[in-house]
Amino acid sequence: MTSSTSPLLTAGALHVTFPGRRGADPARAVDGVDLDIAPGEIVALVGESGCGKTTLARSLLGLVPPTSGRVTFDGKPLDYSSRALKAYRKRAQLVLQDPSGSLNPRHTVYEAVAEGLRIHGYAGDEREAVSHALSRAGLRPPERFFLRYPHELSGGQRQRVVIAGALVLEPELIVADEPVASLDASVRGEILALLLRLRDELGLAALVVTHDLGLAWNIADRVAVMYLGRIVETGTVEDVLTAPQHPYTQALLSVLPEAPGDPVVLTGEPPDPSRIPGGCRFHARCQVLAGGEAERAGVAESCRTVDLPVLSGGGGSQVACHWALARGVD
Known part of the structure; x- marks a missing residue:
């Protein structure tokens, strides 16, 4: 990736403010952020709880509209109409921290991964697409997992199902919010290696939200350190860490x-x-x-x-x- 590569995702002068509770001052959760993510780049957004990193991530996905500033994807400002956001979320997917909370316990693995295809009216071979996504996420042979339920899987397997659910739409960007925080240490490395492999094989860009600088060292090209609504330091992972x-x-x-x-x-x-x-x-x-x-x-x-x-x-x-x-x- 060269410095001349046009950003895939850009936040410009982004602010997200929430009303204060019971007469308190408004909460400036994101208080002026500029951030670029290039195609195929992994950026780690690092900071302690309460610094605004999850709000920033959700705003970049269109889940929280900015109070001011704008988000641009592939050179075009984000449109917050429901139709435009639906199209955008096919290209930019969220992977949440807790796979148990992300998966409906009453849905099989097949149903969980196929859900995105059905929402977006996929016209191809659904079974083949689900198999391909599960295989890419490291669940092989995929057919062995089709009829299993989340409670029958390990934590690492559940997180792979969540990742497969994002991959099935073939996005260009994933936003992973603390993707390994709920996993055992022995499994974290496997999931991080998977994300790196997906970047290398698919050219997938990623914003990884974390409080763990050790995780950033293992996965990121670039680090943005956030404190109280603003990025206070950024650079290559080697420079910053x-x-x-x-x-x-x-x-x-x-x-x-x-x-x-x-x-x-x-x-x-x-x-x-x-x-x-x-x-x-x-x-x-x-x-x-x-x-x-x-x-x-x-x-x-x-x-x-x-x-x-x-x-x-x-x-x-x-x-x-x-x-x-x-x-x-x-």
């Missing part, structure tokens, strides 16, 4: 078992999209600011008071951090 620039990214990486030194324990309130602070939105929890390093770099006041621009959506290393920028990071 071997030389993280944002203190938040550094903290997330520090808790991995193979990370050198002691884990960074973030203090202060967890992200609250109805109470976004002025200045850098991470400054109230930032270990660099608390430790005096931002003061020594002459940016402590900026950290507390000066907002940072939205990062562009394309490739190349980018960071939204006064301290990192003062150290000469582009």
Whole structure:
């Protein structure tokens, strides 16, 4: 994939705001995001719970209309009419975290995978399409699984059925929300290897939503780190995970078992999209600011008071951090 490749999916100045509860301020779940995903590219969207990554993913699929900004797919702005969204969802599919919740316990594997074909009025050989999708998802021989029910499958097999249900429509993009979070460690590697193989064989692009930077390292071409509604660092997986620039990214990486030194324990309130602070939105929890390093770099006041621009959506290393920028990071 070259840098001149036109993006398959683009978010431009995307905002998603939800009304506040009981008179509270509105929740700015996605608060200005630019993001590109190229054909055949796997992008990991990383952040802790509450940072807005699932809302962003659902907005990219047209499940949550943006408050402002727009989503573009294959060069055309997303149309939110029901007919247009139905056509779009044939090309962009969602894979959810919990396969048990994604599958109807009363439907056989065959019915679960064939459902998308029936919704979209598939005119070809349904049995052949279902067999092909199950086989691609690693359930072979596929006919052995046709009449089985979800409770008769292992967790890994159920997740493969969910993936087959997405693949049967031959999409160009899948959005996988924590695709291995509910699986045993021994099965996670198999599912990640499957996603990589599908990218290589089908040219499938993917946005993988996760809190796990270790997963991102194993699967992604590029990483976008999200905090409180915005992407605060992005770049190739090697750049971001071997030389993280944002203190938040550094903290997330520090808790991995193979990370050198002691884990960074973030203090202060967890992200609250109805109470976004002025200045850098991470400054109230930032270990660099608390430790005096931002003061020594002459940016402590900026950290507390000066907002940072939205990062562009394309490739190349980018960071939204006064301290990192003062150290000469582009």
